[in-house]
Amino acid sequence: MINQNRHKHGLSKSAGFTYVEMLVAIAILAVCLVPALEALRNSMALLGIRETMSIDNYALLSKTEEVLTENFTDLDAAASAAGSPSTPTSYSDVFTTSDARQLPRNVYIWPMDGDNADLDANMFTGTDTNILYIKVTIEGTALLHETIAIKEQAPP
């Protein structure tokens, strides 16, 4: 009965997809594949970024820890030699990572206005001499570690 109807309406049983239908189907598939592949590529890239940031963070921590073992007088002298809070001190170096990247680690040291006695809310314009602000950065990235060093007081 169905076959009879199909013949009646001029339809051939062996008719498949037309060329245009196939083109449209392939185009739809291709359009769907693009964001899927893009998502895959992005997740791969994100993993790489996470790895890089992790390595860089340990490089920063390492430098911060090394700087903090130095005695206060030497850190203060390095700050004076740098001349400004935005000039890298002599503790700066270039670190070669395990994935063979050269990381310029900049160490900024400057006397810190611990009590803000001048009320200017500027941490670099005080008269406190016992606190140093320390910032370690990796040039070209937003990664940074900030800390302070406090002068050891002589025992009473």
Added chain:
Amino acid sequence: MINDERGLTLAEILITVAIAGILVLGINGLTGSAYEQWQYSNERQEMLSQGNFAMSRIIQAVNATRRVLIPLVDDPATAYSESQRNILAVTLDPGLDRDVDGFADGDNDKDGLIDEDIPADNTFDGLPGLKGVDDNNDGLVDENPGGADFASDNDEDGRKREDCLNGIDDDLDGSIDEDLPKQNDKVGGNANNDFDNDGDGRTNEDWLDPVLYLVSADGKQLVERMPGLNPIDGTNYAEYPVAEAERITFTVQRLPVAVGAQAELVNVILLLSGKYGGDIRFETSLRIGSGK
């Protein structure tokens, strides 16, 4: 009359099979490499998490400790390196109170003081040095120097109780206060007899509680050894993995520091190698006891 029951010719089938074969090969290659990539990135993701967790444990332990037990400082009299090891041992964070009983876990006698009455067997585990560990990197584990008090050779160098608690390298082996006698400070009394260091009427009641990080025998785990809660001696501890990978390499080096330095440094390198290729290396220097 149209004959609808005509089948496919051999040529048609062959061509179809050939085309299908080519398609299947292509798809198989694509899914195969995608699967490999998925396995690789999954493993790296896992290694990254494991490594970061292990490093956070190590950083916390080193920052908080009062004393690094291993690596020792290089002894100029030996041909092997005491300062570069595949094991890290520090004393327990003096502020850690895991059972929240109001006393630090390192305060064995719960008197509010930590490590104030250290036995001649400094870790109170009945063996020279740390139990099951080659303390000085001479290739021997818990070697017996002889004598009834053999466990009081705390650095496993064959000598007993030769470096007392005074901040000085008494035995000139590079390390300071690493092999404490029974009377820890060796002042006013016989250092070889049990001594009540804190004058509370009891002896040897507060020993050093070591925390260790070492690679398991199969090389696939970084293991953390922590003292048990309320231990009766130094043999009560638990070990569990803090990182797992196809292969783990762990290196700890005690770094030389300049005269007048604020703290000592250790350099820690944790290398995790994956089954599907590629390593992730975690490396940092840490100040000993900087968190206190």
